[in-house]
Amino acid sequence: MRDAIGDRELIVLDRLGVRLQGTYHHPADRPSGEPAEPTNLDRIGVLFVNSLSMPRAASGDSAVRWAESIARQGYPAFRIDLPGLGDSEGDSSTDLLDIVNAGGFASVAADAANQLVERFGLSGVVFFGHCAGAVSALYAGAASSDCRGLILLEPYFHVARAERPRVRRRLSDWARSSRMGRLASNLYDRIRNFSSALRGSALPANANAQLLARWKQVASTGLPILLLKAPGIKAQGAKPRLGEFDYIDHVVKLAGRKESIAVEFVESADHSFANREGREAVEQHIAGWLAANFPLTDFEFGTERIAHLGDGENQGHSGKSQEAPADRFCALEGR
Amino acid sequence: MENHLPEGRSQQHAGYFPVTGAHLYTVLHEVRDPVARVLLVGPFASERHNAYLPWVRWARYLAAENIEVLRYDYRGIGESTGAFEQMTFADWSQDVRLLYAWLADRAPHVPLLLHGVGVGAILAGRAFDEGLGDGLLLWSPPANANQALRATLMRWVGLEQIFKFGRDQKSASDYIRELEQGSSLEVDGYSWSAGLWRDSMRFTLPAALASEESAALAYKRPVRIVKLTSDAAPLAKGGRVGFDDLKDFSWLFAPNRDWIVAVTSQSSRGIAYA
DSSP, rough: BBBBEEEEEEEEEESSSOOEEEEEEOOTOOSSSOOOOOOOOOSEEEOOOOOTTTTTTOGGGGHHHEEEEEEEOOOOOOEETTSSTTTTSSOTTTTHHHHHHHHHHHHHHHHHHHHHHHTTTTEEEEEEEEHHHHHHHHHHHHHOTTTTEEESSSSBBBBSSOOOOHHHHHHHHHHHHHHHHHHHHHHHHHHHHHHOOOOOOOOOBBBBBHHHHHHHHHTTOOEEEEEEEOOOTTTTTTBBOSSSOOOOHHHHTTOTTOOOOEEEEEEEETTTTTTTHHHHHHHHHHHHHHHHSSOOOSOOOOSSTTTSOTOOSSOOOSSSSSSSOTTOTTTTTOO | OEEEEEEEEEEEEEEEETTTEEEEEEEEEEESOOOEEEEEEEOTTTTHHHHHHHHHHHHHHHHTTEEEOOOOOOTTTSSSSSGGOOOOHHHHHHHHHHHHHHTTTSSSSSOOOEEETHHHHHHHHHHHHHTOEEEEEEOOSSSSSHHHHHHHHHHHHHHHHGGGGGGGGGOOOHHHHHHHHTTTTEEEEEEOOOOHHHHHHHBBOOGGGGSSSHHHHHHHHOOEEEEHHHHHTTSSSSSSSGGGGGGOHHHHHHHHHHHHHHHHHHHHHSOOOO
């Protein structure tokens, strides 16, 4: 068994109370195929954190592909399993979503980032998270002095609940599958919209005030943030479903004048971004955003690293997807 | 940084195992003086992600009982390399044989069992049918791989329909028709080729593994077949994926551990292990 192959290396982070398993994707211009010695990369690294209980490869192994893509551009990428998740030590908890909502992983993720900075001589870390992972990434960014940016895919700013009442789930099924149901659903949306208009810009009762405070803390400093959105249920393009609070609009305003937030809507994606079109769109947005915010002056793309990989060893998919699948892991299903 | 995690009496080692054109991500739960070894052949494709936490906990549970465990990701899935859509059931069968050989080579020699779930149960069962393994534990083995793929497809379609209304909704049979007509289909981020779909129908559980009784007659080696109910979700279909994987599985683990311990102690008495 080997610890390193091609552009990948298995790493363990310790000194965190628990030991975390992770995968390091070497930047394209650095020797690979062997475990990296302590080094001074002097560039930004991208650190992926788990989305809810997903292992570090993420849905459809999309995190593997994004990390590979980021490494090809010259940025080291790290995917770690947080405590109790994936292959890392620690007990997993049945109230995982509550822990995420309250920023329970912030400290350990920030400490992990610090270890990576020291070990690889990084100039800082960009936290990357999807859905519940985006919430953890945002909390970690606020807790970490090494944070230089955030990549947030489908973040949410309300207190997500693990379970929806059975009646509500059945109503949703009915609304999707029958003409009467659709009419009722549209009427419900209009009533919510009216109610929302009466409320004005006030936050919904289930807004995550603690998370919004962290957002304001980091975004108002001008920290570069890339925020990627996928089409939601009955959403109108980038805008939320009729009657739903527009959190994205709210948080951009909340960031103030110094904000450096790029909001991108990926129409071809599903919530997980694991479908081919969604995955590739994310790659492109990240490539442009990293180059714009963290340009590499000492990076020249070479082919040396590619030679270490066997034929067909990359995880790139071929063939076009037929449809964008829904993400089964989402804490926000039917929000 | 050493790439291992201590876990009580055992150590967890992650590593890459070379196979043709790819590397398999493996995790060895190493114990000092094991009473037995088990090769875990896990959930397939997107089912891997659903069931990852209970699968890891099962491996650790066994390791804590002095049973050394090797688990891995299939070629082209998870942390393993390779392009999923280029893989075949023959490739995944080869993975089992290669890892079995590696595990069988470890000292000291002790009984070595195969354990599979879902598609992994077919892979483990076929390897056992070829003569590998001192015992076999199957959780919810489908009669063929197509049954497992259909179950995954049904769940995916159900979730996909959450985002679709009315005529935009496609049924499972619409997608199956497309696969049968030669189109590929991306399910949970994995591109299922028409060839994979076709081959899955021919990739069957050996007939003798239809029941424990027929297996006992055919193999003269211990076989346990467990049909998991929805209580075992996400290791079985049903339940609330993404949340059920965090619950307590000791009710499932304990009797299966007991069976492994019992058959390996019998094997150790009946077989001369060097």
